[in-house]
Amino acid sequence: MADETTEVLIVGGSMVGLAQALFLARQGIRPLLVERHAEISAHPRAQAASPRTMELLRALGLEDAVRARENPHAQYGDILQAESLTGAELGRFDGPFRFDRHEVGTTGWTLIGQDRLEPVLRERAEELGADIRFATEMTEFTQDADGVTAVLRSADDGSERTVRARYLVAADGSRAPIRTSLGIGHHGPGVFGRQMNIVFHADLDPYVAGRTFFLCFVSNPVVKGVLGKLGGADSDRWVLAPSLPPGSDHRVFGTEDCVELVRAAVGVPDLPVTVESATSWEIAAWVADRFRSGRVLLAGDCAHVMPPTGGFGGNMGIQDAHNLAWKLARVLRGQAGPGLLDTYEQERAPVAEFTVDQGVIRYLQRSGLDEAAAARHRPETTVLFGHVYRSDAVVQEAGDDDTAVVEDPTSPTGRPGTRAPHLPLVREGKDVALHDLLDGGFWLLTGPGGMAWQEPAAALGLSFHRVGAEEPPEVVERFLARYGVQRTGAVLVRPDGFIAWRSGGAVGEPAGSLTAVLDTVLRLA
Template sequence: MRDDTTSVLVVGGGLVGLSTSLFLSRHGVDHILVERHAGTSIHPRAWGLYPRTLELFDALGVTDDLLTEAAGFAGHTLNGKVESLTGRELSMTRIPEPEDVSDISPVARILSLSQDRIEPILLRRAREFGTDLRFGTELHELEQDANGVTATLRDRETGAERRVTARYLIAADGAHSPVRERLGIARQGRGTLRHQISIVFRADLRGPLRERRFAICRIANPEVDGVLGHDDTLERGTLIVTHDPQAEPFDTYTPERCAELVRAAVGVPDLPVTILSTLPWEMAALVAERYAEGRVFLVGDAAHVIPPVGGYGANTGIQDAHNLSWKLAAVLDGQAGETLLDTYDAERGPVARATMRQAALRLAARAGSGDGRRETAVADPLSVMFGYRYRSTAVVADEDEQVGAEPDFIDPRALSGVPGTRVPHLWLDTDGGRTVSTLSLADRRPLLIAGAKATEWYDSALAVTRRTGVRLDALRMGDGVTERERSWHDALGITENGAVLVRPDGFVGWRTPTAQPSPDRVLDTVVARILAHATA
């Protein structure tokens, strides 16, 4: 058996696993990714990326490719309920145009695109990074100790095995995560809400669709009660039906039966149909009791399964990966203490639980089972994706502030530089003639942004780097960078003598509204806190 060594082993090459790989590559972390399937998913699964997720992807150089891929879905705006595509229309509305969020994000709108079209773009980018990607390879055995993780990998075609030793392992292996099961990590929540089967098929839908283009098309007839989706070629679709696994096990959904269901949904009895794949899955609301066990971390569906209403699941998983990646990179590079990794669970677990509750409230409202009190508790989707707040040892709260354990969802237009929240988006002009967002300033290391008159904070950041070896970036407003419209100081709640420390994930780690005595000592303490006493 041959041995390989790497810093991080990523198990799972789906949407979140590939995103994890890209974030690690962005931070220069060597890693291996393994995926049990031979290629990316052919099932649409997750649909839509919120602007916050696209902000993260923009730094990876994939946003433009994603927008190009999504161009064919621009007119798919109908939300309908029909007996079949050729039958009676029971209800028909049009989904409003996506809200313009250019005032809160450098990415102006939601991306409408399915997982099967997103994953190949991420895979292509991962290959451009030179990542060691091993599809058709499954995790066979797993052991860990205080020094690292030892995994035995098996090639599913040949049966050949290789052993990999890694400092850390990231499990992005889905809702039924074998890694999570091996670790004995339980999940909490409402559990399985519904059993579903997705049927991916090929058929000519141009005639039945006529000039209509659906974002959501519900089918209601004696043979089919489900949801029918179609792509921009109009020759490929997905039919999702609910089933009872006790009364009708998955193996009773043969290709012949699935083809008949598709014909009934389309309303053409003799429609030529090719069944490409069927996939059983559970609509569920579950969050892992913990996101880590030793040197193994859970991301995406392995950590949480969120009902699909609202489209939060994949976006939340990608944001998991982004949070974890910079922390692993800092620890592996000696820039942070290993206990920084404890803040991954402390930060992302509460966000997932709160997001799961939001999705469940939306599901209840859609089913007509919500009440007035529940409906007022439903947060706007942009608040859910942009407005959560981290509370952990990697955040230094404002002095005398009282904070709770669970995140509140803040209107993203009200973000004001409170520690633990995402930095507000402002356009800045540089002396070099470029226009950049505040969100792109912090990248691979923490960034100290000093007020226009806060030279002492700027100098202190440079002094911390010289004295401790902890690398900080620093800039001072007005020194090569100026606001285009809104005042940076007002947006962050500081004076011209104040400062803000932004973490590599674009979240505020600490701020001081004004000057303070002994800024070097203050900043030493802050950096030691956020990076788990790396400077102590």
């Protein structure tokens, strides 16, 4: 008999585990999250929340809270390439932009260190009822047909207790002890090298000399790496991320070595520098062979790892968690068949393969290692918003036999399996973006002549919006064009903002059609 029970045990309390706790709590599930460290890591690590991550956090009312913690010195725009901060400039290329420029969504990148984002996720998850325990390590687990039994050890006093969970979400990072113990391998290009993160304090303003850039890639005989300014109370806090060869270890670099690397990156041999911390991580690219084993589901870095170029890694993990949350919640509530959980891997594994490849391409290009990779390069909006899911939780249309994993979201097809295109709606006289409405349930959108869908939608518990009831004609035209339906047509949007099904026009029995579609999507049929 276990000491306690929970519906979902999340192992790992970093970016992805905390996001999983937040999204599950938002769905009304009270997960138990365990993290072996005593507190959120102070290392900056990933530096940017993507526009899609921001879209999800905005729907939870967290956009302002995240923006308020944005790195105060964040500079959007160019990425600079130079011999050193004071040396010759070798080039500039596009970096993250504050606001989306393609009308794909309502938000843009937010430059916020992982150390500053995670407290926001944790606080809201706890407010919504998640049970989050730091200084608690999961030391072993077993699973059977009905659930998982795990042993939790307190780092404070070494005491142990057992917990019985119906599902376990592994968010335990790239070393992936849970995945490994399940015998799930991984595939992909493998390890490219190591990257050190040296957090230091120095007055670099005279050497920045009024230039604006998000990051500065430096390359000279002493150091090859990335220099970036960090937020926080100290305006002189920076990070230098030098590349190390595979197999090397940052621990061979003492404080003086770190100071010399910083001086070489800045190009000032006697620069006063105070090193705050130094750590390193593996730059690698791989995808797990499976994302699920029985009652255990993998999310984030334990399922896929990619180079930091592009800023896709941690953001991908947040979207894994979002995809999984509504499915777990409905299965746990008996509103969906257990088969719905199979669609997690069906949807996220192909997207992970694609995104890892895009991270690798950007890494090879920026390192000057493989210019030929440019041929496979896809625009950032496509990588972030263009996913096309092919799964049992999507009603694929007859004739749609395109197997592409992505489409261009600036020219959306509105096909089932794609993210619902952005729409500026009006509800009760107030402007609201479609994705801001997605509060965890299914929505049925119809054209202006879609009145016949309203009653059956309400009877099935679907939220309903008739485009044109309050919107001006140009929004109606945009809806019809972007969603590929007629004025009497309807589109079913899943809780994660992806289109489950659409009907080009009116049908004889809308109630019967909607019931059949929901049974299919929720794997009840």
